[in-house]
Amino acid sequence: MTATAPILEVDDVSKNFEASRGLLGMPLLSRKREVVRAVSEVSLSLGQSEVLALVGESGCGKSTLGRVIAGLIRPTSGELRFAGISHTVLSAAERRDWARNVQMIFQNPYASLNARQTIREIIEEPLRVHRIVPKSDIAARADELLDQVGLDPSFGKRQPHQLSGGQCQRVGIARALTVVPRVLVCDEPVSALDVSIQAQVLNLFADLREELTIAYLFISHDLGVVERLSDRVAVMYLGRIVETATRDDLFSSPKHPYTQTLLDAVPKIGRSRAHSVKVSGERPSPLDPPSGCHFHPRCPHATDRCRVEIPHLKAVGSNQFAACHLYE
Amino acid sequence: MGKLSAFTDSKLVLLAIGLLGITILAALFAPWIAPQDPYDLAQLYILDARLPPLTRNADGTLFLLGTDDQGRDVFSAVLYGLRISLGVAFVATAIAVVLGTSIGLLSAYAGGRTDAVLMRIVDMQLSFPAVLIALMLVALLGTGIEKVTIAIVAVQWARYARTVRGAAMVEREREYVEAAQCLAYSPSRVMFRHILPNCMAPLSILATVEVASAISIEATLSFLGVGLPITQPSLGLLIANGYPFMLSGNYWLSIYPGLVLIAVIIAINIVGDRLREVLNPRSER
């Protein structure tokens, strides 16, 4: 395997949820089962030690894609490959292998820790379960991990409710690092934190990337965070990737009208501050997505073709791809 | 520690805890505290029969709560009865907690058809009055200390199953469970090490209150004569045995075991209510 081969590939992955909107929410009384197309035909690849940001409005399927990649839910169709090896149906043993390669950082730092465990128990448990280090080294390794995420080992005795949000998120990061993963799926890991704390935790992500051979899929709706941390950006709209590009290309010459609207909504000077992804116009529902290009009802350039035909990702630059009929 | 002080800042709760402490100790140490062994016939004298409370016999022995028609010291009988009543209730509750909790966790974690079937059984079970089911069971199984224990477990497991399942369904959706699954922990580890400890608050509240209900089921069965045998007289049986003498004025035979029974049940319920207030998940964090 060469250094440029991707560590993780997502190949044509879709995830549908069945939502029954029956009488009083009772499944038995529902007339028809409706399908939420949370993720549709997504293909992505993540290079070794690369930081790929995934941006899009809330509800567009970012978390669902992240959870599929982390092995928490099975895709409806499509395939995941780690270092070239395909994983479609995961047995218990394969699940364990996958878990040691791909870990996840969650959005809510408090809720992602078991309130009944001490910090030390939280960190030592994966070391023990996955037999990462010999039994006698477990305590020392836990101290090392705490230190690596910027927490004093004395924090081990505490419980999650005695920690701040930022400290909890550091514990979450240390827990994910126990198994020495090659890929970290970070689902809006700083969006629940105070702005002043966000910067510190982002610095930790940047530092870890220098110290370890690790790639991030960094999910965010904050373009300021994305611009600061990422190498490459994928833009998602209603379950589909509409544009991927290197960070510089994306911010200097966005090609997809949706990406353009996103960046226009953010004043250039203040972009490094927190700026949520927001676009005017009503956001269509994944229960009933618009025909053709999902973005056409809000697109200033929409043509008749956009209303009927779904565009696919095509090269629009040396390292830039957009799913838009304008570029043909 | 804030919880402990919240727990003890009510005088009534302190009183109830004190009372429970004393009754549990009295039950544990009954053979050492009781002035006589009420079931050793060699220690009973027919001349002491039916003495009212606080009287002395010819030898000058004081009978605190009087004696029964065989000259048995009622105070000693109450202590021994307490021992049997609390013993049966605690053992039955412990078994029901383990059984009901396992079924509730399984139901929540497995979901789907398993969950639907288990919860329909629970619903059916809980739609009948507990005493009725217990009565039918001892009618089938026969009397005896193990049979009564089985009957109480059979009536009570369903309540634990439903409570734990409800709490576990809520916990299952929380991110720490996803984090555990992301680390590929086994389902049993996720259920018992992660979800269960977070369901302890509702479980311990229920278990406390259900001890009282176990005591009263056993007392009811024994009072009706289908519970414990005459050789193992619990408080319920003492009340039943003393009942025929009520009209002839020997009120102390039934009243004192009855008062102890009521006091224990009320005290447990006071502690349970307080536990509910203190452990309310909404007051946490």
Ligand SMILES: Nc1ncnc2c1ncn2[C@@H]1O[C@H](COP(=O)(O)OP(=O)(O)O)[C@@H](O)[C@H]1O
């Ligand atoms: N377990 C689920 N069951 C049904 N619908 C879901 C489920 N999880 C997510 N969805 C739906 O899928 C869509 C995408 O959700 P999500 O991936 O959380 O978006 P994002 O993280 O971008 O905000 C939403 O419409 C959401 O309601």
Ligand SMILES: [Mg+2]
């Ligand atoms: Mg999300």
